[in-house]
Amino acid sequence: MSLMLVFAAVLAIGAVAFFVGRQRALVQDDGKVKPHSRAHYHGWWAFLLATMPALLLLIVWGVGSNVYLQEHIKSQLPMQTADSPIASEKLAASLTTSLANGLRRLDPQTAANPPASFAELQPQLAARGVALAPDTQDYMIPIAVDANRMQDRLSLIGAILILAVSIGGATLGVSHVQVRARARNNVEKLVLWGLLGASTIAILTTIGIILSLLFQTINFFERVPLTNFFFGTVWDPRFAAAGSGGSEGQFGLIPLLAGTLYIALVAMLVAVPVGLMSAVYMAEYASPRVRAVVKPALELLAGIPTIVYGIFALVTLGPFLRDLSAALAGGTGFIQAQSVFTAGLVMGVMLIPVVSSLSDDIITAVPRAMRDGSLGLGATRSETIKRVILPAALPGIVGAILLTASRAIGETMIVVLAAGVAANLTANPFEAMTTITVKIVNQLTGDLEFNSPQTLVAFALGITLFALTLVMNIFALYIVRKYREQYE
């Protein structure tokens, strides 16, 4: 019996429990005693008792039996010697597992007594659309058959246990139904736990990010010294194709970090003045009619995915700037098609709506009284803005700028398409540089061996990026929060 079927059966038992429980509650309510909970709460309580423990057991059993099966297969495999065709025990176990899965596709007769040699078995499996690695060995076949038999046994026992628990829960739930039973309180308590559980997902995600990055990063630093990564000025990871074992490479963070910060700087130089001025204009000058048109337009600009900006930079703006600079210089252009300038410019435009919507909130949060006071003393609007509103909003704006900068540092698609892949260390904004995010993408796409430093470096880069943005975000959020409290 497959787990999906058991799952459906448990839900069906739960549904029955719900209706029986509710019906029982309705019948018991004879109007003499005021019932504590309405009938459907009794139904829900029976449903929860019938399903929750059973589903929990289902998950535990599913994972547990899988682990047990793997161990079982491993214990039966002969020791791998140096001259055996399969490199590791892990690989042999996974080959056996896929063989066992493949056997399941055959008709039961053949699956129970398959031919003894893999050469005979393979065409039969191939006819069913099962493609197996050619280095599957003959001795794996009986092990796989045995594993399948054991899996059948395990899932049968599991199914019986789970269904028993479910039926037991349902009976218990239905037997709980009484006029004064506090079914609603029970149900609500469980729902509250569910809500709490949902809200911890955010924490789990963060822990997941940190742990997974940290784990692989430690793995990386076991192969490459810390100082070579953080203070290295050369990025030349070399190529490690799958199976080659990985060759020596240099993993210097400095050129990537420099590129990241340089492009982010150019982007901020575009985005901050433009975004801030738009926000000021929208908040202080624009008539409601203009606001009604421009604000959605800026929101649409914010809704365009970054890949579209990247493609615009790659296909249109980059070549245009190159040709333009060629025309200006007469001959070869001084702006390369992929350059810090192009990427920064486009990223800056992408960030305009981010800056403007963040600062719009902050500017409108400045109390009306300060504005009126300044205007009443005879200051013009621009003077009020420059001397009263902006200084008052300054901490918030700094926070907004920091948040935007963290977006710029973490932005990926624009730089992947527009900044280039050469890890240069240069001060010329018209040349190509590359960023941390570009290299993460480069190192992890394509057919690479996972356990090589070439791949693991992506996680070291990732944790650097995460730490960098984390510090900026927390600081920015702290400032913005503090500022908001100031005027509340």
Next chain:
Amino acid sequence: MTDIPLNGIANGTVARPRRDIGLKRRYAAERRFRIYGVLAISVGIVFLAVMLVTIIGKGYTAFWQTTATLPITFDANVIDPENKRATDPNVLITANYPKLAENALMAKLGINPDDKVAARKLKGFLSDGARAQLRTMVTDDPSIIGTTRNVEILVAANIDSAFKGQIDLSVDESRRKVSDQQVTWMKQLAAEGSLAEHFNKGLFTFGASSRPETSGMGVAIIGSFYMMVIVLLLALPIGVAASIYLEEFAKKSRLTDLIEVNINNLAAVPSIVFGLLGLSVFINFLGLPRSAALVGGLVLTLMTLPTIIIATRAALAAVPPSIRSAALGLGASKMQMVFQHILPLAAPGILTGTIIGLARALGETAPLLLIGMVAFVADRPATPLEPSTALPVQIYMWANEAERAFVERMSGAIIILLIFLMAMNITAIVLRRRFERRW
């Protein structure tokens, strides 16, 4: 009564000149400042307009595709020269189908079948996709062999571009991809009416292909659809549940503070970091398949959750306390108050936040690159566990292709993606306007 009572000079007293407080200068500064504001806004709007115009200009032609309608004779001598199809089913699979199309084209153009030079030039005229197309026709209905049918066959990408007028024919023949002979044939066929542009259905149904004319975003659309469904099914309930807890039930404590900071921070974590998380947790640790829409959906769910939580909390907080007090006063439990009164009133705000979150997830590319969705997937995935791609990833892959026809398809795909996103964003804006309630 004097005529000029206020004129000091007429009265003989000397008026003090008004102190120069630089009004002119200050008003000029005011005007300048305003102009800066207008300029700043125009920069954004102009850029938006230029970007949209260039993309649409490059991409709208992708929605049409040139096809040649040819009377194809399913000649048994070509398909099955040794007449073995009754015993060997492989004959129908491996038969020389392009030859059928070529023969039909030659007959149509009046070329002598023995003219080897012309035959070679003709090779690049029709798409290689004709093979699969004719094969499917024959294997679906073997009785078609021996008959003649009119079949619409895609022409090769270069001919398509030339027919759409995108190739400069004044360039020397050796430096363009279409030969003069092919252009002549193209014009001949067009004059006869058998070469024409049709709506490009293939763009929406085909999967990945190395030939532009037979590549489409069918796989990508299905992959994106699966992911959006997963995000909606997971992120919305979890997000709403988390917000309800934080906004309505949580007492202010260390834990809730931590959760708050966490959520705000997660909303600002670079999306690529979520890709790294997905790669090491979902693929390497949990062993889920690479390139699968399921993994993509899970990663995007984690990414979208903070957006939905923040929007939902704002919507819940906007419901006035009087509603809460009224519900509680009538004897509702706190849980009943939340689910029966607050949640329905907050629904429009939650919906808006969800749509915006979904739109962001739909356009997200970077994390999907890391979990292996940059894959050459030709067949449409039947389940979210099978390899697939996503719309923005498909765009990215086409951006890396050199051929002109791929750029056209890429821009066409961007237009589709933008239409989806605009529709979602506009729905969100309209919803917000429509149901925005001032209490």
